Structure formats: C-alpha cells, structure tokens
Amino acid sequence: MKEEKVANTPAAKTPVAAKSITTLAVDVGGTGIKAAALDEKGKMIGERQKIKTPHNATPKKVIAIIQQLAKMAGAFDRASVGFPGVIKNGVVYTAPNLGKGWKNFPLEKELIGKLKQPVRLANDADVQGLGCVTGKGDELVITLGTGFGSVLFVDGHRIHLELGHHPFRNGKTYEDELGNRAFIKKGKKKWNKHLREAIDELAKTFNYDRLYIGGGNAATINFKLPANVKVVSNTDGLLGGIKLWQDTAVTQKAA
Structure with missing residues (x-):
C-alpha cells in the first residue's frame, strides 16, 4: 500500500492592519x-x-x-x-x-x-475653508483675524482670493476696515457695522450659496446673520489640514 503524500499548504496569513496616518x-x-x-x-x-x-x-x-x-x-x-x-x-x-x-x-x-x-x-483661509465647506455650490469663506482672509469654493474646488486688499469703502480695503487694527482703533460697534456692510457687498458680488466666517474676531459679531451665513470654529483651520491632503487642486493661483 502506497503512502499518500500530503501537500504542504501554506498557512493563511493574518491580515496586517493598515498603519494609521498622523x-x-x-x-x-x-x-x-x-x-x-x-x-x-x-x-x-x-x-x-x-x-x-x-x-x-x-x-x-x-x-x-x-x-x-x-x-x-x-x-x-x-x-x-x-x-x-x-x-x-x-x-x-x-x-x-x-x-x-x-x-x-x-x-x-x-x-x-x-x-x-x-x-x-x-x-x-484656504485650509480653514477645506475644514468647513460642504463641497456643493458656491461657498465663500472669510477669516477675521490680524488681517482679512478669503477663498471661494465652487463645488468643492478652491479658488484663492485676496479680497483683503480689494477696495471696500471710502477708498479703504476690507483689511483696512475689518482687520484687527481697525477693530482696536474703531471699536466693536463700528467694526460690526462695517462687517454687516461687507456681508451685504460680498453677497451682491459673489451671489454665494453659503458664507462661512472664521478667525479670532468672528467671536465678537453682535448682530443676527443671514440664514446662509455661519460662524465657524477656529479649529477648522487645523482640521482642514487633513482635507489639504485629499484636495486635488493643491497648486493654486491667486485671483
């Protein structure tokens, strides 16, 4: 009686979990x-x-x-x-x-x-926007900090803007009127008045579906915002860092 040969079947390998990326x-x-x-x-x-x-x-x-x-x-x-x-x-x-x-x-x-x-x-501002936009429609993001940052997203595709240096009112730029120096010099009341005017102006210019407002001075807004305008957390400026690695339009041209 011939002895049967048993095939040596390789043992199944245990799946190795993918390394989490930090x-x-x-x-x-x-x-x-x-x-x-x-x-x-x-x-x-x-x-x-x-x-x-x-x-x-x-x-x-x-x-x-x-x-x-x-x-x-x-x-x-x-x-x-x-x-x-x-x-x-x-x-x-x-x-x-x-x-x-x-x-x-x-x-x-x-x-x-x-x-x-x-x-x-x-x-x-681009990174903050990546952390908060929905990726649908025309979404404008502005940041109110030391300066005035801005970026436009069209169906999730970002277009960097330099609105801060664009004329806004009385020959002064958005940054002149809404940057931190203006906040300190003119006070909260007048700064908020100018911000309300800026939101109206931006709505006419971009006809955006949504406007997101970030930056440190966004917390000092004291008037009711339109339904399609939202203040976002400053942590979006960090959380958008993940989206930056998912963003295909890494190379940007300033408008």
Whole structure:
C-alpha cells in the first residue's frame, strides 16, 4: 500500500492592519502659531499647542517655532501648514502681517527639509475653508483675524482670493476696515457695522450659496446673520489640514 503524500499548504496569513496616518496640522497666524497632531478622521491626538508669533516674524523665526511645535506634538507622518499670505507651488509670495524676507520664499521645501516628512502648504483661509465647506455650490469663506482672509469654493474646488486688499469703502480695503487694527482703533460697534456692510457687498458680488466666517474676531459679531451665513470654529483651520491632503487642486493661483 502506497503512502499518500500530503501537500504542504501554506498557512493563511493574518491580515496586517493598515498603519494609521498622523498629520501635523499647523496654523500660522499674525498673533499665534498653533499646531496639533490629527488622526485620519481629523480627531486631535493630544492637546493643541500654541506659541506666540514673534515681532518681525521672519522665515527663520517661524520655521524654528514650527519645529518646536512639531516636537511638542510627537510623532507624525506628514504635515499641513496654513499660512497668511499668497502661496503658489509651495512658495510664499506675500506675508503682510508677519515680517521681512518672505517674498519668493520656498517655505514648503524648507519645512520638508527641517521636519523630515512630506509637507503641504496653503493659505490659512484656504485650509480653514477645506475644514468647513460642504463641497456643493458656491461657498465663500472669510477669516477675521490680524488681517482679512478669503477663498471661494465652487463645488468643492478652491479658488484663492485676496479680497483683503480689494477696495471696500471710502477708498479703504476690507483689511483696512475689518482687520484687527481697525477693530482696536474703531471699536466693536463700528467694526460690526462695517462687517454687516461687507456681508451685504460680498453677497451682491459673489451671489454665494453659503458664507462661512472664521478667525479670532468672528467671536465678537453682535448682530443676527443671514440664514446662509455661519460662524465657524477656529479649529477648522487645523482640521482642514487633513482635507489639504485629499484636495486635488493643491497648486493654486491667486485671483
């Protein structure tokens, strides 16, 4: 009787769970630079960290602070940075509320070298918008902080705007009338009056389906907003960092 040979069948391999990707989300502002580590669903891992933006915030100073925040946040696989200026192909063209040395500065490339991880860079209003828009229709986002940020989304596709430097009233720009300097100089009452006028003007200009208002001074709005206008949380400026990695229109041209 011949002995039957038993085939050696390889044992089934146990599926290996995919590694969760951690994103370091950084929000550079005129008064503070904030950062938090986020999981793939945008949930914060640990606490949000903040360091005051220094006077004359040069590239060297800002990069050093981002490196410090990165160490405080712990391990991460990639980083997204929202920056208050015009950004094209990872290069900073303007930074009116920071310091000198930003014109044509390759911030994205420099951060990749310092953080040793992939980095995506975009205007801070753009990143905040990515964190709050629905992706349907025409959605305008403005940020009321040190300056006046703005971005338009058309069915989820973003178009960066520089409305802050556009004429608004009496020969002054939106940033002149609604930036933080105007808030301090003119007071809450007059600032809110001008904001109400700006919302009416923007509605006529863009005929938007929804307007989202972010930034630190959004919390001081004291009048009833139209039904299609909403104040959004400042944390959207960090949570939008996840969406920046999902956004196909990474390279933006300023309108």
